[in-house]
Amino acid sequence: MFKKIALTAAASAALYSSVASAHFQMVYTPELLREAGGPISLKLPFTHPSESGHVMAVDEPEAFYVVKKGKKTDLLDTVKPSQWTSASNTGSSYEAQYSLRGLGDYVFIYEMAPYYEASEDIYIQQISKSIVNVGSLPTDWNEDFGLKAEIVPLTKPYAIYEGGTFTGVVRSEGQPVPFAEIEVEYVNYEPNSDTNAFASEGNIEPPADAFITMTIFADANGTFTFGIPKAGQWGFAALGVGSETEYKGKELSQDAVIWVQAHAIK
Numbered sequence: 001m002f003k004k005i006a007l008t009a010a011a012s013a014a015l016y017s018s019v020a021s022a023h024f025q026m027v028y029t030p031e032l033l034r035e036a037g038g039p040i041s042l043k044l045p046f047t048h049p050s051e052s053g054h055v056m057a058v059d060e061p062e063a064f065y066v067v068k069k070g071k072k073t074d075l076l077d078t079v080k081p082s083q084w085t086s087a088s089n090t091g092s093s094y095e096a097q098y099s100l101r102g103l104g105d106y107v108f109i110y111e112m113a114p115y116y117e118a119s120e121d122i123y124i125q126q127i128s129k130s131i132v133n134v135g136s137l138p139t140d141w142n143e144d145f146g147l148k149a150e151i152v153p154l155t156k157p158y159a160i161y162e163g164g165t166f167t168g169v170v171r172s173e174g175q176p177v178p179f180a181e182i183e184v185e186y187v188n189y190e191p192n193s194d195t196n197a198f199a200s201e202g203n204i205e206p207p208a209d210a211f212i213t214m215t216i217f218a219d220a221n222g223t224f225t226f227g228i229p230k231a232g233q234w235g236f237a238a239l240g241v242g243s244e245t246e247y248k249g250k251e252l253s254q255d256a257v258i259w260v261q262a263h264a265i266k
Contacts, residue, residue, distance in 0.1 A: 022048050022183065022213040023056070024235045025112045025257055027130035028191050032158035032233070032261040037100035037134050041193050044094040045084035046112060046126075049235065050212045052189040052198040055084045055091030059113035066098065067107040069139050075108075085197035087189070093196070103135035109145065114247045123247040126237065128257040133158045146174045149242035149256035154223070157260035162231040166260050169222045170238040176222030177241040184214040184226055187233040204230060231264040 028043040046056045064075045075096060084093035100106060108130045114123040127149045131141050136159070144152045154167040170180040188206075189198035206212055218224040218238070228234060235257060242254025 022050070022053070022185070023115075023117075023124055023126070023255075024049055024185055024237055025110065025126040025128040026191075026235070027108050027110050027128050027259060028187075028193075028233070029130070029132060030191075030193060032130065032132050032259070033136070033263070034100065034132065034134050037102060039097060039099045040132065042096045042098060042108065042130075043082075043084065043191060043193055043196065044079070044096065044110060045086075045091070046093070046115065047084065047086055047091075048185070049187040049189065049191075049198070050185040050206075052087040052202070054088040055086050055093060056115060057092040058115045061094065061110060061112050063109070063111040064096065065109055067109070067140055067143070067145065068102075068104055070143075083196055085195070087198065087200070095196070100132065100134050103137040104133070104139035105137075105141045106132045106134070107140050107143070107145075108132065109147070114252060116250075122251040122253060124253045124255065125242070125244075125247070126255045126257045127242070128259070130259040131157050144171060144174055147256070148172060148244060149238065149254045151236055151238055151256045151258040153258065153260070155260075157258065160228055160260060160262040162262045162264050163227075163229065164262065165225050165227050166234070166236070167223065167225040168236065168258060170218050170224070170241055170256060171222060172241050172243050172256075177218065177238065178220045178222055180218040180222060180224075180238045180241050182216050182218060182224055183237045183239065184216060185212070185235045185237075186230060187235065190232075203232065228260075228262040231262045233259055233261045235259050
């Protein structure tokens with residue numbers, strides 16, 4: 001019954017609910033909360049992090065930039081081709097280097113090129129956000145950047161306890177997307193930034209396949225909350241919520257992705 005209501009109230013969001021299943025554009029660096037600045041490496045594979053799944057080859061990104069204290073810095077020319085290895089394959093990927101200078105939030109926004117998903121005969125484009133904080137000084141983490149597809153956090157995405165919750169709002173060009181469908185994955189296979197590969201063994205054993213990619217829905221205001229049971233990084237992908245719905249004459253699922261990190265209580 002709920003799904004029928006969601007389809008009626010947010011047809012544009014639910015139209016693509018099954019097409020982008022389990023695809024996640026990563027913007028990965030090991031620690032989202034840092035005591036001090038310095039150089040960091042950002043790994044950018046398009047893959048399935050919960051199961052160390054297939055790495056998909058994508059054209060060069062359309063945009064990549066960082067926002068700090070309201071200032072936007074273009075990073076597109078820092079993106080370099082690389083490879084990423086999963087349990088399934090070694091595939092083409094990208095990576096970038098950046099130096100954190102000063103306290104505050106660094107909001108990295110990566111707009112991948114549309115990817116053709118042959119099994120569905122559609123294109124997928126994910127606009128991914130990852131927020132790195134230096135020194136626990138909050139600045140930009142909850143800003144709405146007016147993206148075509150965006151998850152605006154209501155919880156600091158780098159300051160969550162294991163067993164805590166993450167709350168966000170799904171928006172498109174600043175407007176909430178009611179009843180958006182959101183896929184959730186745990187980065188179960190630890191990424192190794194030195195070898196550009198997922199670990200050979202996962203941190204946990206999911207009790208069933210349903211736990212590999214979990215699905216939740218936003219409410220009528222585009223807001224959702226998810227309880228995070230395990231320390232580590234988690235990805236949230238709101239499917240088909242973007243303002244663009246067609247690319248090269250085919251359907252386009254324009255998704256909003258955000259990465260968060262939970263910390264163990266010691």
